[in-house]
Amino acid sequence: MQYVAVDPEVPAEIAELFRRNASLLSRIRAGWAPEPEAAPSRLPVRALQVVGAVTALLLVGVGVTADGGGHTGVFVAALLVFVVFIGHLTAQEPLDAGDPEQDLYRNARWYADRYLLPEDFDAPAEELRERTRRAVEYVLRSQVNAAGMLDDARNSVMLPAQEWEIARLLAKLSALRREHHDLAVDGDSPEVAAALEPLERALAASEAAVVARVEALERYAAHVAEAERAFLAHQRIELLRSRLPKYEELLAETGADALAVPEIDHLARDAGQLEQALRASIRSAHEAFRYLDGPPTEGDK
Structure with a gap:
């Protein structure tokens, strides 16, 4: 399914409508309009x-x-x-529901500058947009986020806003790159080539800045992935530790309690070590999250 980037300020049901109808949105943008609604004949x-x-x-x-x-x-x-x-x-004869195409058309016109279609991105921009989407989606769907171990409230607000802002910048960058390419085709004179050089540097610097934002999101997602692994391992170790009394009872009943293998005793220690690792990975994720907000201001120091 083609991906539609939508401003998180757009109501959720309309955003979902846009995401399900990328092809029709492209036609609407190109000038297509549905037939006017006819009055019910009945x-x-x-x-x-x-x-x-x-x-x-x-x-x-x-x-x-x-x-x-x-x-x-x-x-x-x-x-x-x-x-x-x-x-x-x-x-x-129930009342007729609204025409889905009319509904999409009205909302597409109303929120014309609040969504972006696949054709808004050139190939390099689409790759960066997809990397952004994967990083944001991983964090928001992680169990550590659902368990409230991260700043889930800020994640749910800031990460979609970051994703939209990056998509918006990539679409603008793609449009400027297309224009620049068209100018460069006709710019075979030395004077035109010299005039294009600072524009090329501006495009490269802008792309590097967007790439840095994408990489910051990916670093945050990587820290969350470490926390996720520690969290899942900690859950399993805790489950095993909760069953230790059954094993100890069995060893006592069989007279083998003096021969208990060290691995069983290690469970408690492993659980403690994993909990420490989990806390450390959560702290690292919080640090990476704060980096997304930009450098600290004087009031934060």
């Missing part, structure tokens, strides 16, 4: 049916009134038939 029929039922009910009511109330039972029966009839019409 509405007049339903209106006539309701009017007819109301008219019949009124006629029955008038007849009852003229008879001095002698046929109240008939009126009540007619009223019940009317209610059942209207309910039947409602069940048979």
Whole structure:
């Protein structure tokens, strides 16, 4: 499935709609528009049916009134038939849901500058965007993040914002690179070539700055991966340690408690060492996370 980068400020249900419809979004951007919505053809029929039922009910009511109330039972029966009839019409002809293409078109126009499509990225930019997506996705889906061992609240806000900002910069960089390439094709004179050189340096410096941001995210994801491995190993060791009494009981019952193998005793020590390793890896992840915020300000020192 083609990937659509969406500003995290866009409502979640609309962002998901965009991600599911990359091809149609490309067509909308190119000028395509869905056919105007037609008025439901069954509405007049339903209106006539309701009017007819109301008219019949009124006629029955008038007849009852003229008879001095002698046929109240008939009126009540007619009223019940009317209610059942209207309910039947409602069940048979529910209100039509909105046209999905119209819904996508309206939101695509409203949030025109809040999403980016695959064609917005050239090949180098797409590679960096994909690296960013993988790093952010790994952190947000990690068990240590779900367990609250990282700054999960800040992760859920800052990492999608970082991903969007990197995607936005990469799209802008891709567009400028395309323009630069078109200018360079016609720039075979020494004067034009000399004028293009500072622009090329600006593009290279901008790309290097974006690459540094991507690498910072990847370092953070790598620290989280270390914490994840330590966390999973710690969970397993704790599970084994919780079962130690059963083994000790068995050894005592069989008279082999004096011959207990050292590996069983090592479980407790291994659990403690893994817990220390886990805490160290979490601290490293926090340090890498703070690096994403940029250099400390004077107030932070």
